[in-house]
Each structure stands twice: as C-alpha cells, then as structure tokens.
Amino acid sequence: MSTQTEMSSELSKLTPVLEGIGLVKTYGRVVALDGADFALYPGEVLAVIGDNGAGKSSMIKALSGAEVPDRGTVKLDGQEVTFTRPGDAKAAGIETVYQTLAVSPALDIATNMFLGREERKAGVLGSVFRMLDGSGMRRKAKEQMSSLGIGTLQNMGQSVETLSGGQRQAVSVARAAAFGHKVIILDEPTAALGVRESAQVLQLIKNLRDKGMPVILISHNMPQVFEVADRIHVQRLGKRGAVITPQTVTITDVVAIMTGALQVPVEEQTLGPVRVPAKTAGPIKTGLEEAAG
Numbered sequence: 001m002s003t004q005t006e007m008s009s010e011l012s013k014l015t016p017v018l019e020g021i022g023l024v025k026t027y028g029r030v031v032a033l034d035g036a037d038f039a040l041y042p043g044e045v046l047a048v049i050g051d052n053g054a055g056k057s058s059m060i061k062a063l064s065g066a067e068v069p070d071r072g073t074v075k076l077d078g079q080e081v082t083f084t085r086p087g088d089a090k091a092a093g094i095e096t097v098y099q100t101l102a103v104s105p106a107l108d109i110a111t112n113m114f115l116g117r118e119e120r121k122a123g124v125l126g127s128v129f130r131m132l133d134g135s136g137m138r139r140k141a142k143e144q145m146s147s148l149g150i151g152t153l154q155n156m157g158q159s160v161e162t163l164s165g166g167q168r169q170a171v172s173v174a175r176a177a178a179f180g181h182k183v184i185i186l187d188e189p190t191a192a193l194g195v196r197e198s199a200q201v202l203q204l205i206k207n208l209r210d211k212g213m214p215v216i217l218i219s220h221n222m223p224q225v226f227e228v229a230d231r232i233h234v235q236r237l238g239k240r241g242a243v244i245t246p247q248t249v250t251i252t253d254v255v256a257i258m259t260g261a262l263q264v265p266v267e268e269q270t271l272g273p274v275r276v277p278a279k280t281a282g283p284i285k286t287g288l289e290e291a292a293g
Contacts, residue, residue, distance in 0.1 A: 023072035032058035034238035043277020050235030065089035095180030105161035166197025
C-alpha cells in the first residue's frame with residue numbers, strides 16, 4: 001500500500017475534535033450567527049478569518065463557553081456538550097488565549113502559569129496549612145516551556161512585567177498548552193507584536209501542532225495565516241462562507257471570499273482533515289492528579 005493511500009485511509013477515520021452545527025446567536029435584532037457550522041480536526045491548525053461583524057468572535061465564544069448559542073449543537077470528540085460558562089470548556093480541555101493575554105504583570109512566570117490552579121505542598125503543609133508548592137510549580141513551568149521550545153524564558157521566578165510582548169504571549173500560550181488537552185484557541189496572538197516576536201509566536205503554534213495539539217487561530221494577518229494554517233475557515237455574514245487550504249487559493253482569493261466577490265462551491269471546499277495528527281503529549285499533571293495516579 002502506498003504512503004498516499006495509507007494517509008488517505010487514516011484521514012478518513014478522523015472525526016472532528018470540536019464541532020459546531022447550525023449555531024445561532026442573536027443580540028436583540030442583530031444576528032451574529034445564522035446557522036454557522038464549524039469543524040476542527042485533531043492535530044491541525046485551523047485559521048478562522050472574516051471581515052468585522054462576520055461572527056468570528058461570537059462563534060469562538062459559543063465554542064469556548066463564553067456565550068451560549070440560542071440554537072445549534074456543539075460537539076466535543078463526537079459527543080454533544082453544553083458549555084454555560086468558560087469554566088465548563090476549560091474542564092473539558094479547551095483553553096482560550098484572548099488578545100488581552102490575561103496575565104498578571106506583578107506575578108512571576110510560574111505563578112501566572114498556575115493562576116487559578118495553584119498546587120499545594122504535599123502532606124500536612126498543604127492540606128492543613130495550605131502552603132503553595134512554589135518550587136514544584138516553577139519546575140513544572142520550566143518543563144512546559146522546554147517542551148514547547150521556548151528558550152527565551154529561563155527563570156520561572158521572573159516577573160511578567162519585565163518580559164517583552166512576545167514573551168508574555170508565550171507565557172499565555174504555554175499556560176493554555178499546559179492545561180488544554182483537547183483544543184487551544186488563540187485570538188489574534190500577534191496583533192500587538194513586532195516582526196521578530198510574531199515569528200516566535202508562529203513557531204510556537206507550529207510546535208503545538210507538531211505535538212498533536214489542535215489549534216484554532218483567529219487572525220487578520222493573511223501572510224501569517226498562510227504560513228501556519230492547514231485549513232482556513234472563512235466566516236461571512238454569520239455563516240461558514242468556505243473552508244479552503246493555503247495550497248489551493250491565494251490571499252487575493254481569500255479576500256474575495258470574505259467580501260462575497262468569490263463563491264466556492266461546497267464540493268470544491270476542504271471540509272475534511274488534511275493532516276494526520278501527531279501523538280499529543282497531554283497536559284501538565286497537577287499535584288492532585290499525580291497523587292491520584
């Protein structure tokens with residue numbers, strides 16, 4: 001059997017890790033989502049693009065628990081789920097890195113990594129005196145940074161306010177990768193970064209994909225989308241306008257699809273997977289999980 005045939009066979013067996021079917025969301029008379037469909041497959045980088053008001057943010061919020069769709073179905077690994085708050089999606093393994101980063105500048109890197117998921121010391125010190133395991137969290141934060149190829153951050157006790165924009169973004173992405181064992185959503189991760197820092201973040205996205213982690217990338221930067229995306233989901237007027245690949249279209253074509261100047265027939269779209277996923281390494285184990293294991 002040829003390699004191409006084997007790959008096609010593997011791809012045909014894949015089912016979406018995260019899927020939205022017929023999602024509808026309205027705000028008064030404003031229709032943000034009008035029967036939108038969405039599918040993210042294991043181990044791929046799926047870019048989500050669209051003009052302002054196309055419904056990108058509303059769709060991502062519906063998939064990550066920040067908003068509850070009025071109608072439609074959300075599936076995780078083929079099973080229907082209902083997220084009523086972001087905590088539900090996080091518990092299911094979906095982590096979102098918003099454009100605002102949501103880091104605490106006055107705290108160090110390790111504390112930001114485990115913010116809201118702090119680990120306590122073993123034994124009486126943790127259970128009775130509720131002492132945090134600072135050294136353990138710094139060690140695990142360092143391991144996570146190393147596993148993602150983030151070499152610019154060596155001291156996990158360094159204050160985040162002393163970091164560059166790209167390094168802060170790396171901390172946010174590493175935190176998402178540490179606890180998001182299903183999906184990572186990145187909202188405009190390079191919007192406020194320079195060329196060099198943007199390149200570092202894009203490499204980080206590639207590293208996540210190479211580890212088998214599916215990534216949703218929301219971006220307006222077409223060259224960056226074409227550099228890292230396996231498939232491109234074009235959102236238009238609250239619906240899925242088209243799903244294409246960087247190999248089958250040009251940037252000019254994508255802009256035309258976004259504006260409605262170009263229509264792509266369904267049979268010519270890339271609705272299925274195009275990449276065989278690598279084996280994922282999984283999330284960081286917390287102290288409680290290690291004790292249970």
